[in-house]
Amino acid sequence: MKKIIASAQAPAAVGPYSQAIEVNGTLYISGQLPIDPAQGQMPESIEAQTEQALKNIGAILHEAGYSYEDVVKSTVLLADMNDFAAMNAVYAQFYTAQMPTRVCYQVAALPKGAKVEIEAIAVK
Secondary structure, eight states: OEEEEOOTTSOOOSSSSOSEEEETTEEEEEEEOOOBTTTTBOOSSHHHHHHHHHHHHHHHHHHTTOOGGGEEEEEEEESOGGGHHHHHHHHHHHOOSSOOEEEEEEOSOOGGGOSEEEEEEEEO
16 A cells, blocks of 8 residues: 655655655655755755755655665765765765665756755665
């Protein structure tokens, strides 16, 4: 059975999609932009944007009863691959043991002019 997950501690979806869906012990989290849900704004630096996107993922994980340790796959979208090292340094602060698999792409553009967007899949 499919369960829609929505956290007020993460930004609302900016289109016709859910923040996350849980199916049979697997949580699929939509790409999270680095929007601060309290202020509705994005920080400037790639480091701050990465941190905010991962905090948004954390809020959704928490809402569904999961943690960062349950994440098995992550996809990172960067507007500029030159930001990879800075993004990676922040990312490593959130995933410190049993790191998930990951792929990282440079894309032509991200919604709202973001520098990074991150999605995740978690399993219990």
